[in-house]
Amino acid sequence: MFTWWQFVILVVSFFIWLIFISRSTMVILKAFGHRISFKKMYPLVCIAFSVGYVTPVPYTGGEPVQVYLMYKRNHVPISAATTAVILERVTRQIMALLVILAGVVLGLATVDMSWITRFILIGLMAFFLFVLWAYFAKSISGEGFLQFMIRFLHLKNLKIVKKPKAARVIQNIDRCTTNFLTSHGKPFWISMGYATLSTAIMVGQLILVLYFMGYKPTLSGVLLLYMFTNLVTLIPTPAMLGTYEAGGMAVFAIEGLGAGFGLVFSLIMRIANVFAILPGLFMLPYYGLTIREAVVNGKGLRKKVEDLVPINQNNLNKTPLDNINHIFKNGDNKKTPSGEG
Numbered sequence: 001m002f003t004w005w006q007f008v009i010l011v012v013s014f015f016i017w018l019i020f021i022s023r024s025t026m027v028i029l030k031a032f033g034h035r036i037s038f039k040k041m042y043p044l045v046c047i048a049f050s051v052g053y054v055t056p057v058p059y060t061g062g063e064p065v066q067v068y069l070m071y072k073r074n075h076v077p078i079s080a081a082t083t084a085v086i087l088e089r090v091t092r093q094i095m096a097l098l099v100i101l102a103g104v105v106l107g108l109a110t111v112d113m114s115w116i117t118r119f120i121l122i123g124l125m126a127f128f129l130f131v132l133w134a135y136f137a138k139s140i141s142g143e144g145f146l147q148f149m150i151r152f153l154h155l156k157n158l159k160i161v162k163k164p165k166a167a168r169v170i171q172n173i174d175r176c177t178t179n180f181l182t183s184h185g186k187p188f189w190i191s192m193g194y195a196t197l198s199t200a201i202m203v204g205q206l207i208l209v210l211y212f213m214g215y216k217p218t219l220s221g222v223l224l225l226y227m228f229t230n231l232v233t234l235i236p237t238p239a240m241l242g243t244y245e246a247g248g249m250a251v252f253a254i255e256g257l258g259a260g261f262g263l264v265f266s267l268i269m270r271i272a273n274v275f276a277i278l279p280g281l282f283m284l285p286y287y288g289l290t291i292r293e294a295v296v297n298g299k300g301l302r303k304k305v306e307d308l309v310p311i312n313q314n315n316l317n318k319t320p321l322d323n324i325n326h327i328f329k330n331g332d333n334k335k336t337p338s339g340e341g
Helices: 004-031 038-053 063-074 078-110 115-141 145-152 164-183 185-212 219-234 243-254 259-283 291-296 298-308
Strands: none
Touching: 004 038, 004 078, 004 185, 004 259, 038 063, 038 259, 063 078, 078 115, 078 164, 078 185, 078 219, 115 145, 115 164, 145 164, 164 185, 185 219, 185 259
């Protein structure tokens, strides 16, 4: 029997998870000379989490909103905010990938699956490891991760890549990432520490729910559950509708507990997620955004950013990150809020 206090613990764990994400982002920004207090950063991360959960690719769509609000409310340059959000996400993905990799190895060794499934899992892990290697190797060498991937995937002829503004953005993001990884070792490892804690929270949530449902969690069960429920996020569906449930049902069927048990587990996590995103969605009007602008109408959000930020290099602060042109197209020369230049 799942009680109300157990459900409260589960929902609260999401907000603890967001604390570590907020702290990590603050550490990265501080390394580049931009300080934001926890009181100001935490609501923005909550909003990003809420918006990201209901977008087609879960946990990713909220970053543009976070970047915009960091600029609008705290006068952090779009360039600095964008890079900090990307780097924070990379550190979390490293830790998540390690857990997923452990789940894949365990699954291949203990689960009876078809050769096609094995091939797909091995292929996905090989690709993720290759991307991770390329990110660090090419960034630290100065070659640039984005420019390397464009060449590797033969994307040079894409219309958007050939545009001068896009080319400048790509070059500057690569340059900024190189600067951080080669010149800010301590902040990077602190950020990795926060990423480890945030990943531990996510794994702990799975263990808690299994325990509350009367099932004694096993290492294999937790790793497989984490692997499947994370891999299904690659399927672009709003709020992971259907895909998350399918992942949970598959794992519990493999563990011999029945797909019904997995469906109940998935629904509990789903309801907890819904309650956890409500504060962020309710805060949107206070920060001058509607849910439609933040979740559905990307052009509306882009227009707000364009009204704030010119693409005038002379208006950017003289910090290592501020050589990046902001990621939104803009052609006018409106004044920016104080603190941008």
